[in-house]
Amino acid sequence: MIFAQGRTGSTLLENLICSTGHFQSRGELLGGYRNPFVSYPYPYLSGLANASPKENFIFHLKIYHLTRDRIRRGKKPIDPGLFLKKLADDGWKIIYLKRKNTVRHIFSNFIVGHRGRYDKLDDAREDIKIEVDLKLFEASVEQALEHQRAEMEALAGLEYHEVVYEEDLENADGHQKTLDAILDFLSLEHRKAKAALKRINVKSLEKQILNYSDFCDLLERRGWRRYLHQEQN
Template sequence: MNLSVVKRHLKEIGNYGLYLWKKPSLPSNKFVIFGRGRSGSTLLVNLLTNQNQVHCDNEILHDRLLFPRSYIDLCSSRYQSRVYGFKLLSYQVRDVQPISEPEKFLLSLYESGYKFIYLTRSNLIDHALSNINAKRKQKFHHRSHEGEFKYQPIKVEIEELFQRIQFSEELGKYEKNLLQKIPHLSLTYEDNLLNSESHQKTVDQVLELFNLPSKPVKTNLVKLMPLELSKMVENSEELIEAIKKSKYVDFIRDNTSKSHQQV
C-alpha cells in the first residue's frame, strides 16, 4: 500500500470519527445515478446540481474506501436540507470497492430511502468510441469557461472497438442483475440527454420523484464528439466495413447522416 493510499484511508477514518461524534441527521430525499461511464452521467449531474433545491455529487466511490456504505452516509449528511444524490458507476461496485455482496449493497441504499436512476447508452458503437477517445486524449469533459473546443479525429483499431463494445455489454448485464429487485427510473443518453431540447423534461422527471417544482435547466458542459463517423474517426470507412460484418451493424444506421453531437 503506497503512501497516498495510507493518507487517504487515515483521512477517511478521521472523517468517520467526526461524523460519529456529531451524529448528524441524513436527508430524507436521496437518489443514485447508476450506470456506466461515458453515458451522460456527468451531464445529468451538472443539470441537477444547477437546480438550487438539489445537490448531486459526482463519483464519491471512485477511489477504494475502507467503508464505502458509511462514506455515502457521511457525504449525504452534509446536505440535510436538500435533495441529495450521487453518481455510482457499475465498475466501481464490481471492481473498486470492497463489496462482497453488491446486490445487498445496492438494496441497502434503496431500503434506506435512495431512489435509483438507471442511465444507459443505447448505441454501443458511440459508447465505445466515446470511451476510446476519452482514454486516448485523457479528455473526459469540457466546460464553456475553458474556451473553444476543437475536436481532432482519432484512428481506431477494429479489435479495440469490439473489445470496448463487449466490455460494455458485460457491464450492462451486470447492472441489470443488480437492479432486478430495485425499482428505478430508466433513462437513456439518446432519449434524455443527447439533445438539449430533452434536458428540461429529463430533469423534471427526476424532480417529480421528490414532488419538487420544475425550474429552468442549464449546463456549462460543451459537447466533445461529432456523431458522424467520418468526422469522428480517421479510418471511418474501414471501421464501417468491419461493423457491417458484425452483429452491431444496426448501430451505424444513423451515424452517417446526423450532425448532432455527443458529450
C-alpha cells in the same frame, strides 16, 4: 443516486440536476481519479448523507466501483444488486442512465483519450480524427454490453427512473422535460435548469475515424452494424 457507466452523460446529468439548486454536486464518491478508494461504501455513503440531514444528496455509482475496481485493490467485490437494494430500502432514489448506442458510447472514450480531457465548456469547433485500435474497441464494446446486462440484473425488482442519453440528454432542447420528469420522481418542485457542459462529439463516425472501412468490417463481423443505423436515424 445516478447509476450509470462512464461516458454515458452522467456528469452532464448531475450538472443539470444540480443547477436547480436542489443538490450540490458530489460526483463519483466511490471511484474516479479524484477520490480515494473507499473500503466500506455503505457506511461511508450513509455517514456523508447523515452529516447533512437537511440537504438532498446526489452521487454517481458505476457498477464496476463495486466489482472490478475492488478486485484490482485486492478487496472482496460487493454484489451490486444487494447494494442497490440496501440503499433503496434506506430511502435512496435510483436514476438509471444508459446509452442505446454502445458503439458511440465506446467511441466517446477514444475521443477523451485523443483530447486528453473529459468535459467541454465552450462551443469551439474541434476537428477530431482518430485511428481506432480495433482490438481495444472490440473488447471495450463487449465489456460495456456486459456491464449493461449486470446493471439490469442489479436493478431487477427495484424502483428506478430511467434516462436514455440519446432520447433525454443528447439534445439540449429536451433537458427541461428530462429534468422535470426526474424532479417528479424525486418529489421535488420543478425549477429551471441549464447545464454548463457542451457536447463534444457531434460529427458522424465516418468523418472522425481514419480507418473507417476496417471499423465497419469489425461491426459487421460482430453483429454491431445496427449501431451505425441508429446513428444515421
